[in-house]
Amino acid sequence: MSAPGARQASGPPADPALPAGAPYGAGAAGDGRASAGAVTATFVRLKLSLLRNGLRQSTGRSAAFLGSVLVALLFGGLGLLGLVALRGHAYAEDVGIALVAVVALGWTFMPMFVGGGDETLDPGRLAMLPLPPRTLLGAELVASAVGTGALFTVLLVSGAAATAAHGPAGTALAVLAVPLVLLVCVTLSRALATANARLLTSRRGRDLAVFSGVVVAFGIQGVNLGLSSLSADESLAPVEPIADVLRWLPPATVIEAVRAAGEGRPGLCAAALAWTLLAWGLLFAWWRRTLTRLLTAPDSSTLQAAPEGAERRAGARGSALAALLPPGRTGIVMLRSLRYSWRDPKAKMGWVTSLGMGLLLPVVFAAQDSGSVYNSCWVSGLFGLLMYNQFGQDYSGFWLVSQTICTPRDALAELRGRALAIAVVSVPCTVVVVSLFCALSGAFGQLPDALGLALALQGAMFGVGAVTSARFPYSIPQDSPMKNVAPGQGATAWFTIVGGACSAAVVASPVIALTIWLNVSDAAAWPVLPVGLGYGLLAAWAGLRVAAPATARRLPEILTAVSRG
Amino acid sequence: MDDGERTAGGDGRPETAAVRVRGLWKQFGEQTAVAGIDLDLPAGRFIGLVGPNGAGKTTTLSMITGLLRPDSGLVEIGGRDVWRDPVGVKSRIGVLPEGLRLFERLTGRELLTYMGRLRGLPAAEVERRCDQLLDVLDLSAAQHKLVVDYSTGMRKKTGLAAALLHNPEVLFLDEPFEGVDPVSAQTIRGVLERYTSSGATVVFSSHVMELVESLCDWVAVLASGRIRAHGPLAEVRGAAPSLQSAFLELVGAQGNPAGQSLDWLGGPR
Numbered sequence: 001m002s003a004p005g006a007r008q009a010s011g012p013p014a015d016p017a018l019p020a021g022a023p024y025g026a027g028a029a030g031d032g033r034a035s036a037g038a039v040t041a042t043f044v045r046l047k048l049s050l051l052r053n054g055l056r057q058s059t060g061r062s063a064a065f066l067g068s069v070l071v072a073l074l075f076g077g078l079g080l081l082g083l084v085a086l087r088g089h090a091y092a093e094d095v096g097i098a099l100v101a102v103v104a105l106g107w108t109f110m111p112m113f114v115g116g117g118d119e120t121l122d123p124g125r126l127a128m129l130p131l132p133p134r135t136l137l138g139a140e141l142v143a144s145a146v147g148t149g150a151l152f153t154v155l156l157v158s159g160a161a162a163t164a165a166h167g168p169a170g171t172a173l174a175v176l177a178v179p180l181v182l183l184v185c186v187t188l189s190r191a192l193a194t195a196n197a198r199l200l201t202s203r204r205g206r207d208l209a210v211f212s213g214v215v216v217a218f219g220i221q222g223v224n225l226g227l228s229s230l231s232a233d234e235s236l237a238p239v240e241p242i243a244d245v246l247r248w249l250p251p252a253t254v255i256e257a258v259r260a261a262g263e264g265r266p267g268l269c270a271a272a273l274a275w276t277l278l279a280w281g282l283l284f285a286w287w288r289r290t291l292t293r294l295l296t297a298p299d300s301s302t303l304q305a306a307p308e309g310a311e312r313r314a315g316a317r318g319s320a321l322a323a324l325l326p327p328g329r330t331g332i333v334m335l336r337s338l339r340y341s342w343r344d345p346k347a348k349m350g351w352v353t354s355l356g357m358g359l360l361l362p363v364v365f366a367a368q369d370s371g372s373v374y375n376s377c378w379v380s381g382l383f384g385l386l387m388y389n390q391f392g393q394d395y396s397g398f399w400l401v402s403q404t405i406c407t408p409r410d411a412l413a414e415l416r417g418r419a420l421a422i423a424v425v426s427v428p429c430t431v432v433v434v435s436l437f438c439a440l441s442g443a444f445g446q447l448p449d450a451l452g453l454a455l456a457l458q459g460a461m462f463g464v465g466a467v468t469s470a471r472f473p474y475s476i477p478q479d480s481p482m483k484n485v486a487p488g489q490g491a492t493a494w495f496t497i498v499g500g501a502c503s504a505a506v507v508a509s510p511v512i513a514l515t516i517w518l519n520v521s522d523a524a525a526w527p528v529l530p531v532g533l534g535y536g537l538l539a540a541w542a543g544l545r546v547a548a549p550a551t552a553r554r555l556p557e558i559l560t561a562v563s564r565g
Numbered sequence: 566m567d568d569g570e571r572t573a574g575g576d577g578r579p580e581t582a583a584v585r586v587r588g589l590w591k592q593f594g595e596q597t598a599v600a601g602i603d604l605d606l607p608a609g610r611f612i613g614l615v616g617p618n619g620a621g622k623t624t625t626l627s628m629i630t631g632l633l634r635p636d637s638g639l640v641e642i643g644g645r646d647v648w649r650d651p652v653g654v655k656s657r658i659g660v661l662p663e664g665l666r667l668f669e670r671l672t673g674r675e676l677l678t679y680m681g682r683l684r685g686l687p688a689a690e691v692e693r694r695c696d697q698l699l700d701v702l703d704l705s706a707a708q709h710k711l712v713v714d715y716s717t718g719m720r721k722k723t724g725l726a727a728a729l730l731h732n733p734e735v736l737f738l739d740e741p742f743e744g745v746d747p748v749s750a751q752t753i754r755g756v757l758e759r760y761t762s763s764g765a766t767v768v769f770s771s772h773v774m775e776l777v778e779s780l781c782d783w784v785a786v787l788a789s790g791r792i793r794a795h796g797p798l799a800e801v802r803g804a805a806p807s808l809q810s811a812f813l814e815l816v817g818a819q820g821n822p823a824g825q826s827l828d829w830l831g832g833p834r
Binding site: 329332333335336339340343344394395396397399400401402403404405406407555556557559560563 | 632666669670
């Protein structure tokens with residue numbers, strides 16, 4: 001990335017990050033140690049206030065937040081109990097190690113997508129404060145350890161440590177392991193988020209950031225692969241080779257250290273711990289460097305705009321495209337949605353994630369020689385997710401739409417346009433991906449029913465997506481690359497996506513049942529294709545019909561929800 | 566309906582109300598933003614809604630234009646209820662809100678085309694109106710740039726163009742001159758004056774009294790969510806030397822009390 005920031009940051013790292021703070025900071029720097037604690041306390045209070053204030057704005061949201069705490073407690077608690085119950089099992093430590101690695105993966109990517117509504121980590125807001133980097137880093141670390149994610153991590157890591165701990169040395173180290181894993185996870189998360197912010201503050205950089213979507217696609221794919229090979233084998237044995245790699249990847253190394261301590265191998269234990277600390281140190285140094293650079297680099301508003309010629313050409317392409325689209329509101333909405341899927345970095349990220357993953361899946365599954373062709377339904381579902389929270393993607397620009405929706409009919413045209421803009425790309429892609437899937441796994445005969453099922457599911461996702469867009473909108477703040485959900489709305493976002501995906505599966509259940517029945521009864525499965533196609537269309541249409549009057553009725557409420565943050 | 570009569574300019578005839586507000590009320594949590602507003606805004610006038618920051622101007626305008634649902638109260642525009650007859654109201658009003666975005670990843674021209682088509686205007690007509698608006702508002706050179714790269718003044722002008730595109734009867738502008746450079750402000754002013762001279766109604770909010778005094782012929786003063794005074798400019802100003810002093814008196818603002826506060830400011834560092 002480019003020069004101005006790099007030039008300023010190349011000084012000795014001990015320099016204060018904030019030249020602006022120098023004249024006033026002199027007094028405070030004198031008793032830097034005392035003020036570090038005070039700053040940390042302020043950050044934690046700030047984080048708590050942000051969580052609380054997010055809650056105060058609506059009762060539905062506080063319910064969703066409390067729900068997410070309960071879910072974290074429930075799943076974390078279940079994980080803890082499950083791991084403790086596994087104690088003594090041959091692969092117990094391996095499962096613990098794999099779970100810790102998954103948690104670390106979550107910390108790596110989650111804040112960049114959902115749940116990143118944490119303003120304490122947005123360096124843009126802190127640039128003018130006379131805080132030396134060390135104080136700022138410490139305070140940010142502690143502040144980010146406050147929240148549901150940290151709660152879940154502590155529970156799960158405690159479980160993993162408990163399974164691996166044997167003997168007094170192991171137990172003592174297990175107590176130490178929990179905060180250590182949390183520390184590495186939090187540092188990892190902050191370092192990556194900060195590096196991304198740097199990338200995302202320039203217009204061109206924001207487009208590059210789209211690639212992180214692909215990284216996530218790979219990550220989720222790995223987890224998916226692991227889980228499917230586990231369920232195929234009905235034993236925990238497949239975890240072992242994965243854990244053999246992961247046990248040397250911090251922060252899972254901590255669990256390895258606990259195990260080694262219990263087995264009376266101090267050398268291995270020390271090596272694992274040293275490697276963890278070294279990795280943490282490197283991450284921390286990297287974070288410090290990027291943060292310092294970020295705080296001293298010019299902000300995106302001073303950067304030059306894109307050359308005009310490119311936009312003009314894009315405009316010409318757009319009008320050629322417009323001629324192909326249906327007339328009326330539907331067509332004009334489609335055109336805007338398609339333009340946005342290309343020009344808006346956040347919309348583009350969604351598309352790249354879905355497309356990247358769609359192309360990746362069949363290849364990975366075929367390479368693994370595992371799973372049925374019905375796994376291609378994941379792709380269909382991913383595309384369907386693009387229909388969720390449609391109005392949140394407009395952010396406060398939704399008022400323009402709201403001003404032109406007078407009747408449920410207008411709302412229907414608006415939603416139909418948005419659904420069609422996605423379908424124009426997603427349906428052909430689904431057909432290609434499912435065909436590829438069947439071809440690669442040598443089950444071409446199953447193409448009709450796999451495709452029918454995928455289309456039914458996608459239709460159901462579109463329908464449910466339209467309804468949740470109208471009923472549970474949430475804001476996707478546009479001005480900060482650091483967050484995709486406004487403070488306090490993260491839980492709503494998660495529940496909408498997870499709940500919506502489950503509801504879509506329920507909606508598509510008749511087609512799922514038909515597929516199973518035809519396969520079990522050894523009948524020809526091809527009727528699933530026309531039935532699935534018809535059912536998908538029907539489900540999408542019904543969802544749009546239900547969502548349209550709700551949208552027209554709830555315009556001010558939607559605008560309020562999506563303008564937040 | 567009797568639209569023709571209602572929107573006619575106020576020459577001698579008893580004034581008809583372009584906007585009728587009764588008992589408008591909005592609370593955010595414990596805080597009352599708008600505490601029962603009754604107001605009749607005459608048609609064909611250049612109306613200023615003035616008040617200090619936090620007086621409830623934006624909340625009031627948002628509720629009048631259907632962007633925010635009031636807790637209670639009635640709003641009628643041209644005799645049509647904003648909440649019961651959105652079809653009748655939305656096609657007759659133009660809105661430029663403050664603090665809300667445009668579709669920033671469209672170019673200025675694309676945005677206007679999009680809005681015109683959403684309003685149901687035929688493509689050729691949208692094209693014609695866009696050309697003229699872009700030209701008059703001095704945006705032609707930047708029409709192929711994305712709105713995200715526009716300055717504040719250009720955004721306000723683009724928003725104004727979008728609000729005027731469907732030839733509304735009443736135009737609502739929330740702080741249209743906030744953060745706008747003098748050249749753009751003069752352009753906006755010229756367009757608004759031309760628009761009202763045709764008999765249309767403009768309602769705009771501002772806290773810059775000099776601006777309101779020079780533009781408006783009718784004002785309503787809002788403070789702490791209530792209307793403190795309303796009527797023709799001269800009436801509201803009364804005997805005060807300027808609208809500014811009349812306003813300060815109305816909202817009960819005191820000069821800075823002398824005392825020890827801020828005694829450290831400017832002292833030894």
